[in-house]
Amino acid sequence: MAYLEGNSLVAAYGPVPILHECSVSVEKGELAVIVGPNGAGKSTAMKVLLGMLNPSEGSVIFDGQDITHLSTQERISLGLAFVPQTNNVFTSMTVHENLEMGGFLREDDISHTIQEVYDLFPILYEKRKQNAGELSGGQRQQVAFGRAMMTKPTVMLLDEPTAGVSPIVMDEIFSNILDLKNSGRAVLMVEQNAQQALNIADKGFVLVSGRNTHTGTGKELIADPEVRKKFLGG
Amino acid sequence: MNMVSEVWQSHRTQVTFAIMATILLFVGFNQSWPLALGIFNLCVISSIMALGVNIQWGYAGLFNVGIMGFAALGGLSVVLISQQPVTEAVEAGGFNMLIALILGVITVVVGVVLHNKKFNKWIVFAAIFLGFFAMRYFFADGANAIEKVNPAGTGYLGGLGLPVLLSWLVGGLAAAAAAWSIGKITLGLRSDYLAIATLGISEIIIYVIKNEDWLSRGVKNVTGLQRPVPYELQLQQAPWFQDLALTVGFGVREFSTIFVKLCYAGFFVTILVGLIIMANLALDSPWGRKVRAIRDNEVSAAAMGKNITRQHLQIFVIGSAIVGLAGAMLVTYNGLLNPTSYQPLRFTFLIWVMVIVGGSGNNLGSVVGAFIIWFLWIQAGPMGLWVAEVISNIAGEQSAVTLFIEDRVHHLRLVFMGGIMLMVMRFSPGGILPEKNKEL
Amino acid sequence: MVSESVDILNAFALLTNFIIVPAIAYGSQLALGALAVTLIYSILRFSNFGQGDSMAFGAVMVILMLALFQSDWANANFGAILPPFEFLSFVPTALYALPFAVVFTAIYLLVMDKLVYQHYRRIKAKPITVCMVSMGLMFVTGGIVRIINGPERMTFDDGARFLFSVRDFKEFTGLTQGIAIKTSQFLTVTMAILLVAFLFYFLNKTKTGKSMRAYSDNEDLALLSGIDPDRVVRVTWLIVATFTAIAGTLYGLDKGFLPFQYHQLLLPIFASVIVGGIGSPMGAIVGAFVVSFSELFLTYAYKKFLIYLLPGYVPDSLVQLIGVEYKYAISFVILVVVLLIRPTGIFKGKVV
Structure with missing residues (x-):
């Protein structure tokens, strides 16, 4: 059982379903990245983990404890932290x-x-x-x-930390994120810059239309020809 | 019970109007017809004011806290257009006033030109300052001379002696001009800047009317204004009218009041109906679709390249013009311009309560709101007295409590009206006749 | 020579007495009101049209308490106010009632927040809707004020006490023009300085104060940081009530109590806030003094001043730039000029 995991999450904004049986997880001292095209439900998955949106099915487990029904405030006091985009x-x-x-x-x-x-x-x-x-x-x-x-916090959730910054600043931010991970925290982030993010990630989740399509270590995903073709531009 | 609620749901408008008619008929039969018609006429004028405000709030979400000022501008226009000129006063001070006016215009033009040509702001400031002094010099002399001419009877310049109906139009235009300048400055900035600025301009308009005796006779009031309808005395002496009264079965004197009020009602209702038809036609036109698109989603409308500020300015000007028109009608109907009667409570606040209660965004709603609120407002006086009487029966006629309450009870209407407005906004934001095509 | 320099001194004594002293006192009263408006604006995010009437409410609570102190309810002529202790007679009696007034005003505003404003925060209503709600509440408050104390003008005996009078000043300096400082003016400035110091200390140094700034800056992030919005709102109303009640009372002591005049204060208060930069406490204070000094400098009749300054010259008019009846128009003109030239105000406030 991972330190923080979302299991088979199903969630919707009103009548519009966003997540279909989506699972993500992260261990302590690990950097996990959620990548995928626009509208794949990456940020939604993060919101469910944080309790800002309630899943209709599935569970969120933190440190062996089921926190699916706790409020955001309660999750934060347990040790989750969130950095909005x-x-x-x-x-x-x-x-x-x-x-x-x-x-x-x-x-x-x-x-x-x-x-x-x-x-x-x-x-x-x-x-x-x-x-x-x-x-x-x-x-x-x-x-x-x-x-x-x-x-x-023991887990930090980052929503697109490099959105809209120049490449130099992006490198700086990624190195900061590695510092966060190396200090023993679990770091889970959503990223648009998939190539660079997977390069430094220990684990990656590829989401498409709210479903997991590929899961593996960062290196595996970069090496996977299908992932390369679809999401990393060749 | 079920059927009643069904009828109410499907025929809200008809039912509401039927109830209002019944109330007026009731007053007519039980109290008197002149009273019922008086209430009716003021209801219609209030409806027009509420309609103007409703256009601003319902179509564009503009919060106008200066209804009083725009209405007063309309009222002032009646005096300036329809009163006979006071020749002596014009001779005494007209020339100075003309020069002051020209100097004022020159100052403004020079200031704007210097500013646009990027002159040092101190030079601009000095030019405006000098212009202001020069203007004031002629202005003070002129105003003094005019106010000295028969202060008990006139003491002001008078008007142009034109037909009073024309002054209604001018009243609307004057309010539109004031609204344009305020809107030009504040629209496009934060939404409440407009509210604050309208509050300011309306108070200043009232100060001007109260203090500039040469213009409006100030608090001495202008009475005996021109009428678009016949005078009661003339009617009472006309043989055809005496016959008519006999046929209808009223006394000649009572019927003359009724007849005059009916004539006014004819004017007012025609204008109200015309405005509502025009407003509804406009709302269904391409222009109206644009208005609604902007109102329902400002962000996406802006993204589609629609100029929101310009649109809002148009609506603000149109709405204020309607308020000005109603203000002119009210002064004509009352036959006098009484600056002290312009109270924010009566003009700004009451109209807002009408708009909210009737149903913001719905033009017929503002008519309904105006009828109900005006009726409650009129009846609040007697109701307050009744409360005072009940209390004096309990506490004794001369007791301190009774005296205290008799003295203060009429202020309860502020609390009462404010309460109604807050309750409707809280529990039934759509009002009595909610807007139909609003996306929720 | 000697008499000329004395005349210059006289001229400036005149200005001090009729412009500078009253402007500082009036500016302090406006500043307290403007601070309340700016706080409500930054934290509750609407322009509060009820500020003037709330200040009247505060003043009325003082009057009510004084009437109770005198236990002369039946003939309640709230005007005649006696000091409770002879040896404290130099302190305006209103001061004893002020703490009670602050508490009552706080209760009133908190109850109204619960009954009225809370709903609109929950549904995240547009600021302009809340602005309109505040107008509705303004009339309710105005009604309550008039029911309690009537609509008539009332002056406080306290308002006529002097720290030193024109005569004292003349005897002391030998000038023909005197400067007088009313106790109420002195009190106004002292209280305003204390309150402003307290506010800045509170906002910048205490945890609660900082959390209020954080909430004002970024509501969502404040929630993520565990800041309790209800508490922030409550504390804001408490501070606003304190400022409002004190400003209302000081204004009443200085200028007499007239409900409609408090209503009209709205315009100068809004002008102060916008001139300084809406949402900026420093701006509210600076704006208030800009408004008060402009009002007094522009409406003062300079005839006597010029006679002192330019011996032998006697102006044939009052040499007044703008009639006193247009003093509120000055606020409006300042407001318009600021909106035209620099809509963010002196200290960049929020414009959108």
């Missing part, structure tokens, strides 16, 4: 305040966790008194990761 920082607040808000629910001393974030992303320490809205795209994404790390 857009608007993922408080632009009018300083970097430091962003991190503080990430740890809003915590009653204990959060300064150690803040220090951990600064250790992981040293540039943020330099910019800690600047408003997050004034930072570059890559630095903002670091703030977003840092904010999500403040609850000391």
